Every structure is written in C-alpha cells, then in structure tokens.
Amino acid sequence: MGMTHIVDRRLNGKNKSAVNRERFLRRYRQHIKKAVADAVQRRSITDIERGESVSIPSRDIEEPVFHHGQGGKQEMVHPGNEEFVTGDEIAKPPGGGGGGSGSGQASPDGEGMDEFAFQITQEEFLDFLFDDLELPNLARKKLKDTEAFTYSRAGFTSQGVPAKLDVVRSLRGAHARRLGLGGSRRKKIRELEEQLAALKSAPEDLDAAFSHADQIEALEAEIASLKSNMRRIPFIDEIDLRYRQHIKKPKPATSAVMFCLMDVSGSMTQTHKDIAKRFFILLYLFLRKNYKKIDVVFIRHHTSAKEVDEEEFFYSRETGGTIVSSALKLMNKIIESRYSPDEWNIYAAQASDGDNWNDDSPVCGKILAERILPLVQYYAYVEITPQDHQMLWYEYEKVMEHAPQSFAMQQIADPGEIYPVFRQLFERKAA
Amino acid sequence: MTDTIDRPNLPDTEPAKRIPISTGSEWTFELIGKYDEEIARCAAEFGLDTYPNQVEVISAEQMMDAYSSVGMPVGYHHWSFGKQFLNTSKGYQRGQMGLAYEIVINSDPCIAYLMEENTLPMQALVIAHACYGHNSFFKGNYLFRTWTDASAIIDYLVFARNYVAECEERHGVDAVEEILDSCHALMNYGVDRYKRPAPISAAEERRRQKDREEYLQKQLNDLWRTIPRMGEDEETVRRKQRYPAEPQENILYFIEKNAPLLETWQRELIRIVRKLGQYFYPQRQTQVMNEGWASFWHYTLLNRMYEKGLVTDGFMLEFLQSHTAVIYQPPFNSPWYSGINPYTLGFSIFSDLRRICENPTDEDREWFPEIAGSDWVETLHFAMRNFKDESFIQQFLSPKVMRDMKFFSIENDDQEDVYRVTAIHDDPGYRPLREKLARQYNLSYREPNIQVWNVDVRGDRSLTLRHIPVDRVPLGKSADEVLRHVHRLWGFDVHLESADDSAVMAAYHCPPRDPEGE
Numbered sequence: 001m002g003m004t005h006i007v008d009r010r011l012n013g014k015n016k017s018a019v020n021r022e023r024f025l026r027r028y029r030q031h032i033k034k035a036v037a038d039a040v041q042r043r044s045i046t047d048i049e050r051g052e053s054v055s056i057p058s059r060d061i062e063e064p065v066f067h068h069g070q071g072g073k074q075e076m077v078h079p080g081n082e083e084f085v086t087g088d089e090i091a092k093p094p095g096g097g098g099g100g101s102g103s104g105q106a107s108p109d110g111e112g113m114d115e116f117a118f119q120i121t122q123e124e125f126l127d128f129l130f131d132d133l134e135l136p137n138l139a140r141k142k143l144k145d146t147e148a149f150t151y152s153r154a155g156f157t158s159q160g161v162p163a164k165l166d167v168v169r170s171l172r173g174a175h176a177r178r179l180g181l182g183g184s185r186r187k188k189i190r191e192l193e194e195q196l197a198a199l200k201s202a203p204e205d206l207d208a209a210f211s212h213a214d215q216i217e218a219l220e221a222e223i224a225s226l227k228s229n230m231r232r233i234p235f236i237d238e239i240d241l242r243y244r245q246h247i248k249k250p251k252p253a254t255s256a257v258m259f260c261l262m263d264v265s266g267s268m269t270q271t272h273k274d275i276a277k278r279f280f281i282l283l284y285l286f287l288r289k290n291y292k293k294i295d296v297v298f299i300r301h302h303t304s305a306k307e308v309d310e311e312e313f314f315y316s317r318e319t320g321g322t323i324v325s326s327a328l329k330l331m332n333k334i335i336e337s338r339y340s341p342d343e344w345n346i347y348a349a350q351a352s353d354g355d356n357w358n359d360d361s362p363v364c365g366k367i368l369a370e371r372i373l374p375l376v377q378y379y380a381y382v383e384i385t386p387q388d389h390q391m392l393w394y395e396y397e398k399v400m401e402h403a404p405q406s407f408a409m410q411q412i413a414d415p416g417e418i419y420p421v422f423r424q425l426f427e428r429k430a431a
Numbered sequence: 432m433t434d435t436i437d438r439p440n441l442p443d444t445e446p447a448k449r450i451p452i453s454t455g456s457e458w459t460f461e462l463i464g465k466y467d468e469e470i471a472r473c474a475a476e477f478g479l480d481t482y483p484n485q486v487e488v489i490s491a492e493q494m495m496d497a498y499s500s501v502g503m504p505v506g507y508h509h510w511s512f513g514k515q516f517l518n519t520s521k522g523y524q525r526g527q528m529g530l531a532y533e534i535v536i537n538s539d540p541c542i543a544y545l546m547e548e549n550t551l552p553m554q555a556l557v558i559a560h561a562c563y564g565h566n567s568f569f570k571g572n573y574l575f576r577t578w579t580d581a582s583a584i585i586d587y588l589v590f591a592r593n594y595v596a597e598c599e600e601r602h603g604v605d606a607v608e609e610i611l612d613s614c615h616a617l618m619n620y621g622v623d624r625y626k627r628p629a630p631i632s633a634a635e636e637r638r639r640q641k642d643r644e645e646y647l648q649k650q651l652n653d654l655w656r657t658i659p660r661m662g663e664d665e666e667t668v669r670r671k672q673r674y675p676a677e678p679q680e681n682i683l684y685f686i687e688k689n690a691p692l693l694e695t696w697q698r699e700l701i702r703i704v705r706k707l708g709q710y711f712y713p714q715r716q717t718q719v720m721n722e723g724w725a726s727f728w729h730y731t732l733l734n735r736m737y738e739k740g741l742v743t744d745g746f747m748l749e750f751l752q753s754h755t756a757v758i759y760q761p762p763f764n765s766p767w768y769s770g771i772n773p774y775t776l777g778f779s780i781f782s783d784l785r786r787i788c789e790n791p792t793d794e795d796r797e798w799f800p801e802i803a804g805s806d807w808v809e810t811l812h813f814a815m816r817n818f819k820d821e822s823f824i825q826q827f828l829s830p831k832v833m834r835d836m837k838f839f840s841i842e843n844d845d846q847e848d849v850y851r852v853t854a855i856h857d858d859p860g861y862r863p864l865r866e867k868l869a870r871q872y873n874l875s876y877r878e879p880n881i882q883v884w885n886v887d888v889r890g891d892r893s894l895t896l897r898h899i900p901v902d903r904v905p906l907g908k909s910a911d912e913v914l915r916h917v918h919r920l921w922g923f924d925v926h927l928e929s930a931d932d933s934a935v936m937a938a939y940h941c942p943p944r945d946p947e948g949e
Contacts, residue, residue, distance in 0.1 A: 080762020
C-alpha cells in the first residue's frame with residue numbers, strides 16, 4: 001500500500017477548455033453572427049445585455065466518419081423480451097425507416113438532434129454583435145498624439161506665467177539674495193562706523209596735523225558711499241521669481257459622451273421611435289465596449305429642444321412641428337459647457353423621420369458643418385422613413401460631402417434594417 | 432446483498448465487531464486516504480494487480496474539461512473538443528446529465544479523477560471502480576498490454592500538443608485544423624488490427640522526426656518515379672499490378688507514407704492522430720469487459736469492506752443506489768432505451784462467472800465444464816486478461832444471463848416486409864443469440880470494412896478505397912463527406928467503391944462526378 005498518491009487539483013486552472021471553446025466559436029462565427037443578429041431584432045431593448053442561446057444545425061457541425069447506412073440485412077440483439085418467440089414476424093411501419101440499425105445516434109439529452117444548441121456569454125454576444133465593426137476615427141486617442149492631459153505639480157521653476165508666480169518662494173529668494181549681496185558691505189559699514197565712533201569719542205589731539213576731523217570726514221564719506229551702494233540692491237529681482245511648475249501628463253481619453261438626438265414631433269410614430277431606440281442602444285453598447293466611461297445625453301426636440309432623461313426621451317409623447325436646428329444648438333451649448341472635446345470623445349446619433357421646416361434645414365446643415373462636426377468624433381444620422389427624402393436629407397448630403405470621415409447618414413425603413421445599417425455606418429473604413 | 436462475499440482461503444475470518452472508518456458523508460483528504468488504503472487491502476486479497484494510483488480531486492468545471500477532451504489529460508487544441516465541452520456543460524447546467532463521476536486514464540501511474548461535489552461513499556465507489564477495477568484491467572488485459580504503453584502516454588500527449596501548437600504557429604490555425612479534421616474523420620481507420628504497433632514514445636518521436644523527414648521524401652520520390660518499362664503495354668501493366676499489392680486496412684498510415692503532396696508537418700499530424708487512434712483502439716474493443724470488470728470489483732470490494740465492518744449501513748445504501756443506477760438496463764421498448772448498457776452486460780457476465788465457479792448448476796456444467804467449480808478469482812482474471820468484448824461474450828455469456836436480460840434478436844432485411852425474430856432466450860436460441868451478440872461487438876462488423884485498394888501510380892494518381900459490405904449493408908450518408916477529407920489529404924482524385932467479390936454496388940467520388948459522366 002501507500003502506492004496511491006492523492007492530489008488536490010481544485011486550485012489548478014479550470015478553463016482548460018477555454019481555447020477549444022474559442023476554437024469552436026471561431027469555426028462557427030458565421031452561424032453565431034447570424035443568430036446574434038436575429039436575437040438583436042427579437043429582443044427588447046432593456047434586455048440586450050445578456051448572453052444568447054445559439055443553435056447550429058447539427059449537420060453543419062457533424063464530424064463525419066464512415067458508418068453503416070440503412071439497408072441490407074441487419075440483425076440486432078435487444079434486451080427485455082416479453083412476448084416474442086423465434087420466428088415471430090412484426091410488420092414494418094409503412095414508409096420504411098425505423099430499422100434500428102446500429103448507425104442511428106440516439107439523442108443523449110432527449111432534445112432533437114437536428115440542432116446543436118449552446119450558450120454564449122454576454123461578452124461574446126457583444127463581440128459577435130460588433131465583430132469587425134470599428135467606429136471611424138475610433139479615437140481611443142492614442143497616447144502619442146493625445147490631446148488630453150492631466151497636469152501634475154512638479155516643483156518650481158524660474159520661468160513661467162504670472163498666474164503661477166509663487167509669492168512666498170519668490171520673496172524668500174529675494175531676501176536671501178539681498179542678504180547675500182549686502183553682507184560684505186554691511187560688515188564693512190559696521191567696521192567703519194566703529195572706527196568713526198572711536199575717533200569721535202577719542203580726546204582731541206592738539207596737533208592739528210593729527211586732527212580727527214579729516215579722518216572722520218573720510219570715514220563718513222566712505223560709509224555714505226557704501227550705504228548708497230546698499231540701497232541699489234533691488235528688493236526683488238527677476239532671478240528671485242519662482243513659479244509653480246506643472247507638467248503635462250498625457251491621459252488616454254477613455255471617456256466618451258454620446259448625444260442622442262431624436263425628433264419627437266407628431267409625425268414620429270411609436271414604430272419610428274422604436275427603431276430609433278434600437279439604433280441608440282446599439283450605439284451605446286458599442287461605445288460601452290470601447291470606453292471606460294460613457295455619458296449619455298438625451299435631447300429630444302419638436303419645435304424646441306430639451307435635454308431629458310432616458311425615460312422621458314423614449315416614452316413621452318409630443319405633438320407639433322419640427323425645428324431640428326433647435327436640437328443641434330442645444331447640443332452645441334451642452335458640449336461647450338460640459339464636454340470639452342479635449343477630454344471627451346464625442347459621438348452623436350440623430351434619428352428623425354426627415355420632417356423639418358424647410359427654412360430650418362439649411363440652418364441645420366450650417367450648424368452641423370461649422371460648429372458641431374469639428375468637435376465630434378462621429379455623427380450619425382438615420383432617417384426613419386420609407387418615403388422620399390425631404391429637404392433635411394439633401395442638406396445633410398452636402399455636409400457629408402465635406403466631412404465624410406466624421407459624418408454618416410442612412411435611411412431605415414423597417415426594424416429589420418437597423419442592424420445592417422448600423423454595421424454600414426460603422427463599418428471599418430478601408431485603410 | 433445476500434451474497435456472501437468471501438474467499439475460502441482468506442487469512443482469518445475477521446471478528447464481527449464493526450468499527451467503521453467514518454460515519455458522515457463528508458469527505459476529507461485524510462478519509463479518502465484511509466478508504467483507499469482499506470480498498471487496496473481488499474483488492475490485494477483478491478489478487479488485483481494494478482499500476483500505482485494517482486487520485487486527483489477536481490471541481491465540476493474541471494471534470495467537464497476532462498470530459499470534453501475525451502479523457503486525454505493533455506490534449507492538443509481543436510474545435511471538436513470545444514463542441515464536446517459546450518455539449519457537456521449544457522447538459523450539466525440543465526441538470527439533465529449527471530457528470531460522469533469517474534474518469535480514469537490508462538497511464539502509469541493510473542490517473543483517476545474524483546469530483547469534489549461527491550459524497551464520501553461516492554468517492555469510495557469511484558476509487559474502487561477506477562483505481563482498482565479499471566486500473567487492473569489496463570494493466571492485465573492483453574489488448575492494452577499489446578497496443579498501449581501506459582508509462583509513455585502522458586509524455587506522448589505533451590509532445591503531440593506542443594507539436595500541434597508549433598504547427599499552428601508556423602502554418603496557421605486554419606491549415607492545421609483542416610488536416611486534423613480530415614484525420615479525425617479517418618481516426619478509426621488509422622489502426623493496424625493485426626500487427627502489433629511500435630510503442631508510443633515521445634522522446635523517440637522527437638528523435639526520429641528529423642530522420643523521418645529526410646527518409647520519407649526519398650521514399651516518396653522512389654514510388655512516384657516508377658516508370659513502366661519500355662516495350663510493355665502500359666494498359667496491361669496497370670491492370671496487372673495494383674499498388675499497394677495487398678489491400679491496406681490502415682488508411683491513415685497509407686496516406687501518411689504515400690500521399691504525393693503532403694508536407695512533412697502534415698504527415699506528422701497524421702501520425703499523431705494515428706497514434707492516438709491506436710491508444711484508444713483497445714478501449715473501443717473492451718467496453719463491456721472493462722466496465723463490467725470495474726463494476727464487478729467496486730461491488731465486490733465495497734461489499735468486502737462492509738463485511739469487515741469498515742463501512743456503515745448508510746454508506747452501503749447510498750453505494751447500492753448508485754450501483755443500481757449504473758447497471759440499470761432499460762428494456763427495448765422503454766423510452767430510455769438506447770442499446771445495451773455495457774455496464775449491465777459486463778457486470779452480469781462477470782458476476783455470473785463467479786456464480787458458475789462457486790455454485791454451478793447442471794446447465795453450467797454442461798455449458799462451462801472447465802469453469803464450473805473452479806477458483807473464481809483465477810477464472811475471472813483469466814477472462815479479463817485474454818479476451819476482448821467479442822470473444823469474451825462468445826466465450827462466457829451464459830444462458831442464465833441471457834435469460835436474466837431477456838435477450839432476443841431481430842432481423843431487418845430490406846427485401847422483406849416484416850422484421851423477424853430470429854432467436855430468443857430459449858434452448859435453441861442460446862447459441863445463435865450468443866453468436867449474434869458477440870458479432871455485434873466485433874469492430875470490423877460494427878464499422879464498415881474499408882481498405883486502400885489501389886493507387887493509379889502511373890496515371891492520374893487517384894486513390895481508390897474499397898468497401899466490402901456485409902449482408903448488403905450500404906455505407907451511411909456521411910460517406911461523401913468523409914471522402915472529401917480523404918481527398919484533402921491525398922491531394923488527387925479519390926474513389927470509394929462498395930464491392931462484393933466481383934460487382935461494384937455503389938461508387939463515391941471526390942471530386943464528385945457528373946451523373947451522366949463516366
């Protein structure tokens with residue numbers, strides 16, 4: 001005995017199969033992608049953040065081997081005979097089949113063998129959903145050409161802007177300089193003054209040739225000259241000035257803000273809004289995968305625009321006309337006040353049925369091209385309408401011509417088109 | 432449980448005082464050690480000869496990992512194992528499938544996995560079943576002794592995994608996957624059935640890999656350089672000499688050595704799959720015996736423990752419940768029926784063999800004159816060592832077991848309108864029934880007999896395989912699919928003919944031929 005070795009392996013890695021699982025998913029990407037695309041259609045919006053069950057037709061994942069088919073003469077031994085005796089004949093079911101040959105594979109789990117079903121995680125779900133999509137200019141602004149910095153203190157420097165002048169440090173420096181520069185003179189003055197005092201207090205010599213008056217005069221003149229020298233030492237000099245030093249540390253921009261603009265005027269039906277919703281959700285999920293922190297700003301508009309919370313954005317109704325520029329103006333204002341483009345990657349998605357006051361459309365084009373596009377990473381416009389385009393579309397097309405890198409527009413007619421359109425919008429731009 | 436599990440020549444009859452090893456159902460490492468020690472002592476009483484054991488306690492997730500790599504503790508990466516894993520975890524999470532509570536590796540030391548979720552009686556059951564049942568089977572059975580080398584398999588698996596990973600790095604995952612897919616399709620045809628193979632050895636493989644690269648290419652060139660001698664009619668030459676001269680059953684081996692276009696690393700991959708096929712070959716032929724043997728011993732050993740007073744009544748109840756579930760055989764007309772349960776059949780035969788030795792009836796004396804009344808431990812060991820499923824059933828399946836399991840055979844002839852009951856568990860039926868059941872476990876009956884028939888060496892280099900049908904049973908639907916894999920490996924046209932002595936019944940081609948063509 002003692003031949004048995006007992007080992008606790010429980011703390012060893014448990015994901016030995018992870019690579020094989022990944023290989024499987026990789027091999028069947030096409031199937032899984034399709035299942036994921038279908039699921040996105042089917043799912044309600046709030047429910048998009050979970051894994052998905054994927055089914056693949058069993059014949060597609062079969063590993064073929066040679067085996068016997070049906071036919072010929074086959075004999076099988078079975079257990080559990082109750083009533084048969086040798087020579088009994090049992091009528092075959094009409095239509096053949098049911099041969100009970102050794103080749104058929106029984107389903108191990110009672111499920112049909114036609115489908116191979118398995119779960120993918122939410123993470124994998126999203127990966128497949130966004131597979132080979134990349135936001136244009138996907139600016140997780142690279143470290144080397146980053147425009148976002150944090151400033152951190154790095155001691156003091158002798159050069160700087162007045163705003164960063166450190167008064168205490170500067171005066172301390174000045175004081176030291178004054179002490180340093182004046183020291184020897186002050187000492188000299190002290191000596192001379194002592195001599196002067198000694199001379200003055202000494203009894204007057206009778207010999208005029210040795211009169212003190214000359215000596216005193218000479219000493220006083222020297223002292224006066226030294227004192228005047230002293231006065232010329234500046235109280236504060238340029239070399240005393242000290243500035244607080246800050247250095248710029250590049251900061252990867254990992255935060256993004258997403259503006260959702262939606263027309264909620266009377267012409268937008270619930271179906272329209274539904275489509276828009278899903279589009280926003282997709283964008284949100286996509287950003288979430290690329291940025292650590294995402295703010296979402298909801299702007300709804302009819303004739304006037306308003307920043308609202310998600311609930312109100314999606315679920316309250318309005319009536320009336322449409323002035324799209326109001327939303328663009330509001331967005332611009334919010335960017336200026338809260339989302340500096342230096343620190344935020346700004347994305348915007350606008351959904352509308354294309355209705356707008358005709359007079360307003362050129363204004364929209366102008367605001368977009370001149371004020372908003374320079375600030376944002378990407379602006380996507382989806383027009384949800386099966387009908388002909390209206391004025392706004394054509395105005396936006398002009399914008400598109402000027403900024404194809406950061407602007408995209410698409411028309412969606414029914415929910416089935418969301419995902420393809422989404423992909424198209426964010427498709428990797430060919431390098 | 433009325434069986435008295437005892438040997439006449441045991442040292443002493445133990446005093447009947449019952450001092451169980453433990454009473455709770457929670458296990459600890461210390462308790463597992465103690466149980467193992469006692470089980471080993473019982474196993475020694477019965478003369479079970481085993482490799483040293485390595486018992487590894489793992490979690491359910493790890494069990495799923497182990498399960499999905501078809502019992503290889505180290506495996507190369509392949510999507511099919513991922514598929515297996517998804518399937519296993521799906522079943523497990525839904526609670527449809529209890530995980531196999533034991534996996535045991537034919538290696539030296541013999542590695543057995545215990546799942547941490549199991550209760551103590553279950554752990555003891557697994558130890559008895561795997562560490563002493565399967566283990567002694569691996570060490571004793573002639574097929575395992577001939578075909579596998581327990582001391583070298585782990586090394587070889589590591590070698591294989593590293594080699595495959597290296598190939599993936601150099602040639603890309605897809606290229607490697609393609610070759611492996613094709614090899615897996617032919618894995619069952621990568622075994623020499625009658626020739627003892629060279630033992631597996633990783634060190635040897637590494638050493639020889641280099642030599643092989645050079646040698647192989649030379650040999651190939653020789654084959655394909657052969658030019659018919661001048662003056663002879665080419666057509667007669669072609670007809671006269673087939674290459675290979677004798678049909679080859681080891682298709683993978685033939686391809687590895689003769690495929691014109693494969694690169695060396697591709698040939699090496701074929702070799703690896705072939706070697707694994709060889710490693711699993713004995714298991715495929717001894718399922719009934721192996722499981723039957725292990726079940727017989729977990730039953731016998733734990734009962735012996737009970738006799739010695741080492742385990743409690745509660746322990747035995749839980750053990751017996753599991754045991755009964757394992758060897759349950761649903762009848763043919765049950766919705767749970769999915770063929771004969773190898774655990775049941777094997778356990779029944781071994782148990783009955785013991786009964787025949789200890790309490791033979793007249794029937795037994797007539798059927799098993801040499802066995803009836805003999806030393807049961809010796810007889811069982813003899814049966815374990817020298818047979819495979821087919822011959823084991825042919826030799827040892829008794830009328831009593833056939834009666835107990837109520838066997839009957841059904842013939843399904845596509846030329847008739849009825850199924851016919853050809854034999855049942857009665858006097859005239861025993862022998863034919865036993866023969867039929869034995870044949871059912873004959874690999875070359877279970878799997879289509881397909882061999883390399885000819886290569887058109889001087890022509891279009893096409894490879895022809897020949898399927899020899901038994902009782903007109905055709906090939907299954909996947910034949911075309913498998914042929915595509917053969918084609919991928921061979922690199923030129925591949926044909927597969929189903930042929931009796933003379934007539935070709937069916938032919939498959941890859942690339943497929945036009946229906947009108949030919």
